[in-house]
Amino acid sequence: MPRGNTLVLIAILAIFAFAISALAYPLFGREDMRLGLDLQGGLHIVYKADLSNVEPGEEASIMEGVIAVISNRINPLGVTEPVIQKQGQDRILVQLPGKSITDKEKERLSRVALLEFGELVADDEEAKWENELGRWKPATAVIDGEEKALTSRYFKENTYVSQDNLGRLLLVFEWDEEGSQLSEEITSRLINKPLGIFEGSVALLGEDGLPIAPIVHSTIRDRGQIEGLSLNEATSLSVQLNAGRLPVPLEILYDQTVSPILGARFVDMSVKAGIIGILIVILFMIIYYRLPGVLASLALIFYGALVLALFKLMPVTLTLAGLGGFVLSIGMAVDANVLIFERMKEEFRTGRTLGAAIETGFNRAWTAIRDGNVTTLIVCIILYVLGGTIVASAPVQGFALTLGMGVLVSMFTAIVVTRTMLRLFVGTRLGQRTSIFSVYSGKK
Numbered sequence: 001m002p003r004g005n006t007l008v009l010i011a012i013l014a015i016f017a018f019a020i021s022a023l024a025y026p027l028f029g030r031e032d033m034r035l036g037l038d039l040q041g042g043l044h045i046v047y048k049a050d051l052s053n054v055e056p057g058e059e060a061s062i063m064e065g066v067i068a069v070i071s072n073r074i075n076p077l078g079v080t081e082p083v084i085q086k087q088g089q090d091r092i093l094v095q096l097p098g099k100s101i102t103d104k105e106k107e108r109l110s111r112v113a114l115l116e117f118g119e120l121v122a123d124d125e126e127a128k129w130e131n132e133l134g135r136w137k138p139a140t141a142v143i144d145g146e147e148k149a150l151t152s153r154y155f156k157e158n159t160y161v162s163q164d165n166l167g168r169l170l171l172v173f174e175w176d177e178e179g180s181q182l183s184e185e186i187t188s189r190l191i192n193k194p195l196g197i198f199e200g201s202v203a204l205l206g207e208d209g210l211p212i213a214p215i216v217h218s219t220i221r222d223r224g225q226i227e228g229l230s231l232n233e234a235t236s237l238s239v240q241l242n243a244g245r246l247p248v249p250l251e252i253l254y255d256q257t258v259s260p261i262l263g264a265r266f267v268d269m270s271v272k273a274g275i276i277g278i279l280i281v282i283l284f285m286i287i288y289y290r291l292p293g294v295l296a297s298l299a300l301i302f303y304g305a306l307v308l309a310l311f312k313l314m315p316v317t318l319t320l321a322g323l324g325g326f327v328l329s330i331g332m333a334v335d336a337n338v339l340i341f342e343r344m345k346e347e348f349r350t351g352r353t354l355g356a357a358i359e360t361g362f363n364r365a366w367t368a369i370r371d372g373n374v375t376t377l378i379v380c381i382i383l384y385v386l387g388g389t390i391v392a393s394a395p396v397q398g399f400a401l402t403l404g405m406g407v408l409v410s411m412f413t414a415i416v417v418t419r420t421m422l423r424l425f426v427g428t429r430l431g432q433r434t435s436i437f438s439v440y441s442g443k444k
Helices: 003-024 059-077 103-109 177-189 231-243 260-313 320-349 354-387 394-423
Strands: 042-049 083-087 091-097 115-120 129-131 134-138 140-143 146-149 160-163 169-174 196-199 223-227 250-258
Touching (some): 003 260, 003 394, 042 059, 059 083, 059 091, 140 177, 160 231, 169 231, 260 320, 260 394, 320 394, 354 394
Antiparallel strands (some): 042 091, 083 091, 115 134, 129 134, 140 146, 160 169, 169 223
16 A cells, blocks of 8 residues: 555544544533524524614624623623624624523613603603603703713613612612712702603603602712612613613514424434434445445545534534535535546446556546535535525524535545545455446346
């Protein structure tokens, strides 16, 4: 056996050993395969940002701010490896693997989380809010010659939930320097009067369902507190206020929740289908192509181990559609071997030896293999790029990514691995029996 072929064989065995190790043991901090929402369950949401009031040219920076705020709000949920990314010009994709949350929690992720403070209006004044406690306008004060409204934008990001001596829940906040000036002037003016608290177009509601509007008993300078919230509402609001305020409103465009139980069933069915499919392909290759079929089956095992190891180490988020792309690439890997073996069959008919048939067969089949795989890769690239512009992009991109990676690895296994193993028989007694390298054609 040529020395060059021996070195290639050693390299193939080393790659195979590494792939098996990567699948069996945690390497580079990757303990398990990363599964998509449809396999392990979780939440998939697409938000649309309202950029209508954004200055031209500022859209990109606004969207970066939105992503940062959503990330800060998701981190306390304890989600492992959440996906938060920009999609198109005004959309945000959020994927929370293994997480199931309520509709209210989904809405909270997209809340602007800006609290506005209001005071009651006189009969002849215009009101911004109206509820059972009266008609309200923003509570304002003049600072440095400019009238400003008192809102939570002046909160420091250190709010927390506490209890007073009577066991009542308090959302405690602290003003920044400008907020302290506003609060001091406004609360001095509103002593013994109510101070309404609003979020968006509605009043902030207490645990009893009534609007929160505490009576101001003294001037509030550096810090204040909000009473009457439920524990869940106070905790959620505290997290959102500390995470920052969304610079623009968000609207839920697409919402999909997959239960972990359903995802586990998908994994089980996919594994069974994949194993059955591979065994059928291997059986066909061995029966029809004899010894080359055995070698192609070994190359197929090498291919499967290497691709799955790459999926784990990169890592690739494996979805149900991605598994479909992987299984399809297995068929393409076998297809390349079929082209090669058919070319070898033609060379045997002309009376060539095993060595000559292997080299000529591979060289002549290469152009067809290359062209077929390159066209498939072009389609994969188009699918992946276009998938990033649609709402339900994960299945499309997952299919394109796994199929593309599988095609690249299948080219390597067909041209290098199968060829290297066939060369092992050149010059041996077994290699002189060309009948075992020929295609089965039935009884003559």
